[in-house]
Amino acid sequence: MSQFSPRVLSGMQPTGNLHLGNYLGAMLNWIKMQSTHETLYCVVDLHAITVWQEPKELRKAIRDVTAAYIACGLDPKRSIIFNQSRVHEHAELAWVFNCVARLGWLNRMTQFKEKAGKDKEKASVGLYVYPNLMAADILIYRATAVPVGEDQKQHLELTRDIAQKFNIDFADEIREQGFGDAYFPLTEPIITGPATRVMSLRDGTKKMSKSDPSDLSRINLTDSADDIARKIRKAKTDADGLPSEVKGLEARPEAENLVGIYAALAGSSVDGVLREFGGGQFSSFKNALADVAVAKLSPITEEMNRLLADSAYIENVLADGAARAGAIAAPIMHDVKKIVGLI
Numbered sequence: 001m002s003q004f005s006p007r008v009l010s011g012m013q014p015t016g017n018l019h020l021g022n023y024l025g026a027m028l029n030w031i032k033m034q035s036t037h038e039t040l041y042c043v044v045d046l047h048a049i050t051v052w053q054e055p056k057e058l059r060k061a062i063r064d065v066t067a068a069y070i071a072c073g074l075d076p077k078r079s080i081i082f083n084q085s086r087v088h089e090h091a092e093l094a095w096v097f098n099c100v101a102r103l104g105w106l107n108r109m110t111q112f113k114e115k116a117g118k119d120k121e122k123a124s125v126g127l128y129v130y131p132n133l134m135a136a137d138i139l140i141y142r143a144t145a146v147p148v149g150e151d152q153k154q155h156l157e158l159t160r161d162i163a164q165k166f167n168i169d170f171a172d173e174i175r176e177q178g179f180g181d182a183y184f185p186l187t188e189p190i191i192t193g194p195a196t197r198v199m200s201l202r203d204g205t206k207k208m209s210k211s212d213p214s215d216l217s218r219i220n221l222t223d224s225a226d227d228i229a230r231k232i233r234k235a236k237t238d239a240d241g242l243p244s245e246v247k248g249l250e251a252r253p254e255a256e257n258l259v260g261i262y263a264a265l266a267g268s269s270v271d272g273v274l275r276e277f278g279g280g281q282f283s284s285f286k287n288a289l290a291d292v293a294v295a296k297l298s299p300i301t302e303e304m305n306r307l308l309a310d311s312a313y314i315e316n317v318l319a320d321g322a323a324r325a326g327a328i329a330a331p332i333m334h335d336v337k338k339i340v341g342l343i
């Protein structure tokens with residue numbers, strides 16, 4: 001038995017609309033874990049400002065993403081829903097982790113390389129230490145499990161490295177202060193389901209992302225039913241029909257992506273989808289996919305709009321969430337300060 005009680009934390013950046021990748025890769029597992037774990041879901045606004053954000057848009061995006069969380073099925077009574085910057089312990093623990101993590105570890109982070117682009121010298125320092133803040137988000141609650149999409153795997157490995165180094169560096173204090181042989185858990189990444197890496201609808205080798213200049217590349221949770229159907233109809237495919245076995249999908253990224261999306265939306269498996277549609281034409285499969293996508297996503301959009309009309313409600317959720325999150329984080333930060341020798 002682990003000395004740590006099961007607790008989940010995860011987060012999304014308020015940098016525009018949530019899209020189908022966020023929903024299928026992460027949100028579906030977030031929703032499920034509400035019934036098995038204590039759950040904290042964070043809108044990571046401090047991560048958002050590692051690249052320039054227009055203040056007025058950021059303020060709105062924090063509320064929009066909160067509404068999207070709830071509209072997707074997170075229950076503010078069961079889950080703690082809050083924005084990161086309101087719980088100051090995230091930033092405080094991140095500083096301690098800046099002093100635990102090694103430069104060499106951060107230099108290996110592929111997401112920094114992708115986001116910083118060619119001119120690394122011009123990237124913010126925040127973007128570079130971004131993974132340390134992410135480790136702090138998780139470990140300030142001593143969370144044991146983190147449901148995310150495939151693209152966050154490397155960051156979660158770093159989180160484990162930081163936890164382990166902290167546990168080793170401060171082993172004597174941790175033991176003497178009665179915390180046993182480890183203060184932080186080695187958090188488990190939860191990356192499961194048929195769509196852990198949803199790809200662009202325009203290019204099956206690129207991840208679906210908010211920053212893609214083409215809106216046709218992604219389905220936003222705010223898209224209308226017509227937009228969703230149009231984007232799916234226009235999605236890139238190859239000349240062949242759908243194979244009847246998984247083996248035939250491997251070298252066909254666009255087909256693999258659409259089948260994975262269908263499976264995730266319909267609560268089925270890739271095998272199941274191929275049994276139903278294998279051997280058929282893409283056009284009829286795309287119609288079925290558009291139907292299931294609209295059926296699943298339209299109620300979310302509607303609910304989001306309804307929630308956003310009541311700004312006091314969203315404000316209350318965030319204030320209540322921050323108070324509950326802060327009550328867990330404060331004693332942990334206090335322990336960390338004692339362990340490190342700051343108090």
Ligand code: TYM
Pocket residue numbers: 009010011012013014021022023024025026044047133134137138146147148149150151152155195196197198199207208209
């Ligand atoms: P973000 O905001 O980029 O994405 C939020 C979640 O959506 C998943 N995701 C995808 N999954 C499948 N296919 C895709 N195309 C796709 N695009 C995004 C991401 O894996 C993620 O789970 N660094 C994080 C936010 C973060 C965080 C944390 C996550 C900050 N602190 C602590 C977990 C725990 C990020 O930028 O996610």
